[in-house]
Amino acid sequence: GAVVSQHPSWVICKSGTSVKIECRSLDFQATTMFWYRQFPKQSLMLMATSNEGSKATYEQGVEKDKFLINHASLTLSTLTVTSAHPEDSSFYICSAREVGRLYTDTQYFGPGTRLTVL
Amino acid sequence: RKEVEQDPGPFNVPEGATVAFNCTYSNSASQSFFWYRQDCRKEPKLLMSVYSSGNEDGRFTAQLNRASQYISLLIRDSKLSDSATYLCVVRLNTGGFKTIFGAGTRLFVKA
Numbered sequence: 250g251a252v253v254s255q256h257p258s259w260v261i262c263k264s265g266t267s268v269k270i271e272c273r274s275l276d277f278q279a280t281t282m283f284w285y286r287q288f289p290k291q292s293l294m295l296m297a298t299s300n301e302g303s304k305a306t307y308e309q310g311v312e313k314d315k316f317l318i319n320h321a322s323l324t325l326s327t328l329t330v331t332s333a334h335p336e337d338s339s340f341y342i343c344s345a346r347e348v349g350r351l352y353t354d355t356q357y358f359g360p361g362t363r364l365t366v367l
Numbered sequence: 368r369k370e371v372e373q374d375p376g377p378f379n380v381p382e383g384a385t386v387a388f389n390c391t392y393s394n395s396a397s398q399s400f401f402w403y404r405q406d407c408r409k410e411p412k413l414l415m416s417v418y419s420s421g422n423e424d425g426r427f428t429a430q431l432n433r434a435s436q437y438i439s440l441l442i443r444d445s446k447l448s449d450s451a452t453y454l455c456v457v458r459l460n461t462g463g464f465k466t467i468f469g470a471g472t473r474l475f476v477k478a
Contacts, residue, residue: 281464283466290470291470292371292454292468292470293468295465295466340408342410342411358410358411359410361408361409361410
Protein backbone atom coordinates (compact mmCIF):
# COMPACT_ATOMS: atom_id res chain seq x y z
CA GLY A 250 0.00 0.00 0.00
CA ALA A 251 0.89 3.65 -0.23
CA VAL A 252 3.48 4.90 2.24
CA VAL A 253 3.88 8.31 3.79
CA SER A 254 6.95 9.19 5.81
CA GLN A 255 7.59 11.98 8.27
CA HIS A 256 10.84 13.37 9.54
CA PRO A 257 11.81 13.77 12.27
CA SER A 258 9.79 11.28 14.28
CA TRP A 259 10.40 13.26 17.43
CA VAL A 260 12.02 16.52 18.30
CA ILE A 261 12.79 18.42 21.48
CA CYS A 262 13.58 22.08 21.19
CA LYS A 263 13.89 25.22 23.26
CA SER A 264 11.15 27.80 23.38
CA GLY A 265 11.51 30.39 20.65
CA THR A 266 13.16 28.16 18.08
CA SER A 267 11.61 27.04 14.81
CA VAL A 268 11.05 23.43 13.90
CA LYS A 269 10.55 22.01 10.41
CA ILE A 270 8.68 18.76 9.85
CA GLU A 271 8.78 17.00 6.50
CA CYS A 272 6.06 14.81 5.04
CA ARG A 273 6.81 12.68 1.98
CA SER A 274 4.71 10.36 -0.11
CA LEU A 275 7.10 7.57 -1.00
CA ASP A 276 5.45 5.67 -3.80
CA PHE A 277 2.76 7.97 -5.13
CA GLN A 278 2.19 11.59 -6.01
CA ALA A 279 0.04 13.66 -3.72
CA THR A 280 -1.54 16.88 -4.92
CA THR A 281 -3.09 17.33 -1.51
CA MET A 282 -1.56 16.75 1.90
CA PHE A 283 -3.13 17.42 5.25
CA TRP A 284 -1.57 18.45 8.53
CA TYR A 285 -3.16 17.39 11.79
CA ARG A 286 -2.34 18.00 15.41
CA GLN A 287 -3.29 15.73 18.27
CA PHE A 288 -3.03 16.59 21.96
CA PRO A 289 -3.07 13.77 24.53
CA LYS A 290 -6.39 11.97 24.77
CA GLN A 291 -7.90 14.25 22.15
CA SER A 292 -8.99 13.89 18.57
CA LEU A 293 -6.91 14.63 15.52
CA MET A 294 -7.57 18.22 14.58
CA LEU A 295 -7.04 19.34 11.01
CA MET A 296 -4.72 22.32 10.93
CA ALA A 297 -4.42 22.95 7.22
CA THR A 298 -4.80 21.49 3.77
CA SER A 299 -1.72 21.78 1.61
CA ASN A 300 -2.05 21.85 -2.16
CA GLU A 301 0.96 21.43 -4.41
CA GLY A 302 2.00 24.69 -5.97
CA SER A 303 -0.46 26.88 -4.11
CA LYS A 304 -1.03 28.36 -0.70
CA ALA A 305 -2.28 26.17 2.09
CA THR A 306 -5.80 26.48 3.41
CA TYR A 307 -5.82 26.88 7.18
CA GLU A 308 -8.59 25.87 9.52
CA GLN A 309 -10.18 28.44 11.74
CA GLY A 310 -8.07 29.28 14.73
CA VAL A 311 -4.78 28.09 13.20
CA GLU A 312 -2.25 30.88 12.76
CA LYS A 313 -0.84 30.71 9.26
CA ASP A 314 2.14 32.88 10.19
CA LYS A 315 3.06 30.53 13.00
CA PHE A 316 2.54 27.28 11.13
CA LEU A 317 4.16 27.74 7.74
CA ILE A 318 3.31 25.14 5.15
CA ASN A 319 5.12 24.59 1.89
CA HIS A 320 4.08 22.01 -0.68
CA ALA A 321 6.71 22.50 -3.34
CA SER A 322 6.44 19.15 -5.06
CA LEU A 323 4.00 16.31 -5.52
CA THR A 324 5.82 14.23 -2.95
CA LEU A 325 6.85 16.69 -0.26
CA SER A 326 5.09 19.03 2.12
CA THR A 327 6.74 20.76 5.05
CA LEU A 328 5.31 22.27 8.21
CA THR A 329 7.44 24.80 10.06
CA VAL A 330 6.44 25.71 13.59
CA THR A 331 7.93 29.16 14.04
CA SER A 332 8.95 30.50 17.45
CA ALA A 333 7.70 27.37 19.13
CA HIS A 334 6.36 27.57 22.68
CA PRO A 335 5.53 24.84 25.19
CA GLU A 336 1.84 24.96 24.25
CA ASP A 337 2.84 23.90 20.72
CA SER A 338 4.04 20.58 22.12
CA SER A 339 1.91 17.99 20.41
CA PHE A 340 1.79 15.07 18.00
CA TYR A 341 1.80 16.35 14.42
CA ILE A 342 0.57 13.97 11.74
CA CYS A 343 0.46 14.47 8.01
CA SER A 344 -1.59 12.56 5.51
CA ALA A 345 -1.66 12.43 1.74
CA ARG A 346 -4.19 11.95 -0.99
CA GLU A 347 -3.13 10.24 -4.19
CA VAL A 348 -3.11 12.07 -7.53
CA GLY A 349 -5.54 10.88 -10.16
CA ARG A 350 -7.95 9.29 -7.74
CA LEU A 351 -10.31 12.14 -7.13
CA TYR A 352 -12.85 10.08 -5.28
CA THR A 353 -10.46 7.90 -3.36
CA ASP A 354 -11.68 7.23 0.11
CA THR A 355 -8.31 6.44 1.58
CA GLN A 356 -6.03 8.82 3.38
CA TYR A 357 -2.50 7.62 3.90
CA PHE A 358 -1.07 8.81 7.19
CA GLY A 359 2.50 9.47 8.12
CA PRO A 360 3.84 8.01 11.38
CA GLY A 361 3.66 11.37 13.11
CA THR A 362 6.17 13.71 14.72
CA ARG A 363 6.16 14.25 18.44
CA LEU A 364 7.23 17.79 19.26
CA THR A 365 8.24 18.78 22.77
CA VAL A 366 9.05 22.41 23.41
CA LEU A 367 10.89 23.11 26.64
CA ARG B 368 -21.83 20.23 19.70
CA LYS B 369 -18.96 18.24 18.23
CA GLU B 370 -19.33 17.17 14.61
CA VAL B 371 -18.45 13.59 15.47
CA GLU B 372 -19.19 12.28 18.94
CA GLN B 373 -18.02 9.09 20.56
CA ASP B 374 -18.10 7.66 24.05
CA PRO B 375 -14.47 8.03 25.17
CA GLY B 376 -14.64 4.90 27.31
CA PRO B 377 -12.49 3.21 28.38
CA PHE B 378 -14.11 -0.11 27.69
CA ASN B 379 -12.47 -2.87 29.71
CA VAL B 380 -13.45 -6.31 28.43
CA PRO B 381 -12.10 -9.86 28.83
CA GLU B 382 -10.67 -11.79 25.93
CA GLY B 383 -13.40 -13.38 23.85
CA ALA B 384 -15.99 -10.75 24.68
CA THR B 385 -18.11 -8.90 22.17
CA VAL B 386 -17.94 -5.12 22.37
CA ALA B 387 -19.80 -2.41 20.48
CA PHE B 388 -18.89 1.21 19.89
CA ASN B 389 -21.25 3.90 18.77
CA CYS B 390 -20.72 7.20 17.03
CA THR B 391 -23.01 10.02 15.98
CA TYR B 392 -22.35 12.76 13.46
CA SER B 393 -24.09 16.06 13.03
CA ASN B 394 -23.22 17.26 9.54
CA SER B 395 -25.75 16.15 6.93
CA ALA B 396 -23.10 16.72 4.24
CA SER B 397 -21.28 13.69 5.55
CA GLN B 398 -20.64 11.36 2.66
CA SER B 399 -18.20 8.66 3.65
CA PHE B 400 -17.65 6.92 6.93
CA PHE B 401 -14.78 4.97 8.41
CA TRP B 402 -13.44 3.37 11.52
CA TYR B 403 -9.76 3.89 12.23
CA ARG B 404 -7.63 2.29 14.88
CA GLN B 405 -4.93 4.24 16.71
CA ASP B 406 -2.38 2.65 18.98
CA CYS B 407 -0.66 4.71 21.64
CA ARG B 408 1.74 7.25 20.17
CA LYS B 409 1.13 6.00 16.65
CA GLU B 410 -0.69 7.32 13.61
CA PRO B 411 -4.29 6.25 12.86
CA LYS B 412 -4.72 3.27 10.58
CA LEU B 413 -7.80 2.47 8.55
CA LEU B 414 -9.74 -0.41 10.05
CA MET B 415 -12.68 -0.43 7.68
CA SER B 416 -15.01 1.72 5.64
CA VAL B 417 -18.67 1.80 6.63
CA TYR B 418 -21.38 1.25 4.04
CA SER B 419 -25.10 1.84 4.26
CA SER B 420 -25.80 -1.85 3.82
CA GLY B 421 -23.49 -2.73 6.68
CA ASN B 422 -20.26 -4.58 6.19
CA GLU B 423 -18.18 -7.19 7.90
CA ASP B 424 -14.47 -7.92 7.94
CA GLY B 425 -13.65 -10.97 9.98
CA ARG B 426 -14.50 -10.25 13.61
CA PHE B 427 -15.44 -6.64 12.84
CA THR B 428 -18.87 -5.47 11.72
CA ALA B 429 -19.73 -1.88 10.87
CA GLN B 430 -23.19 -0.40 10.49
CA LEU B 431 -24.41 2.97 9.25
CA ASN B 432 -27.80 4.54 9.83
CA ARG B 433 -28.00 7.71 7.74
CA ALA B 434 -31.46 8.64 9.00
CA SER B 435 -30.24 8.67 12.59
CA GLN B 436 -26.73 9.85 11.65
CA TYR B 437 -25.30 6.97 13.62
CA ILE B 438 -22.40 4.59 13.02
CA SER B 439 -21.44 1.50 14.97
CA LEU B 440 -18.57 -0.95 15.21
CA LEU B 441 -18.95 -4.42 16.67
CA ILE B 442 -15.93 -6.51 17.63
CA ARG B 443 -16.53 -10.18 18.29
CA ASP B 444 -14.21 -12.57 20.11
CA SER B 445 -11.96 -9.76 21.36
CA LYS B 446 -8.22 -10.34 21.32
CA LEU B 447 -5.57 -8.73 23.49
CA SER B 448 -4.23 -7.14 20.30
CA ASP B 449 -7.52 -5.32 19.79
CA SER B 450 -6.60 -2.98 22.64
CA ALA B 451 -6.39 0.45 21.05
CA THR B 452 -8.35 3.62 20.50
CA TYR B 453 -11.03 3.39 17.82
CA LEU B 454 -11.74 6.54 15.87
CA CYS B 455 -14.99 7.24 14.11
CA VAL B 456 -14.25 9.24 10.97
CA VAL B 457 -16.55 11.15 8.65
CA ARG B 458 -15.71 12.68 5.30
CA LEU B 459 -17.74 15.63 4.14
CA ASN B 460 -19.12 16.24 0.68
CA THR B 461 -18.43 19.95 0.51
CA GLY B 462 -16.67 20.08 -2.83
CA GLY B 463 -13.39 19.36 -1.11
CA PHE B 464 -11.89 16.47 0.80
CA LYS B 465 -12.42 17.24 4.46
CA THR B 466 -12.20 14.55 7.08
CA ILE B 467 -13.51 14.91 10.61
CA PHE B 468 -12.23 12.63 13.37
CA GLY B 469 -14.04 11.67 16.51
CA ALA B 470 -12.05 11.81 19.74
CA GLY B 471 -11.96 8.04 19.89
CA THR B 472 -13.10 5.25 22.16
CA ARG B 473 -10.44 3.46 24.18
CA LEU B 474 -10.61 -0.32 24.42
CA PHE B 475 -8.64 -2.50 26.81
CA VAL B 476 -8.90 -6.23 26.34
CA LYS B 477 -7.75 -8.20 29.36
CA ALA B 478 -6.50 -11.76 29.58
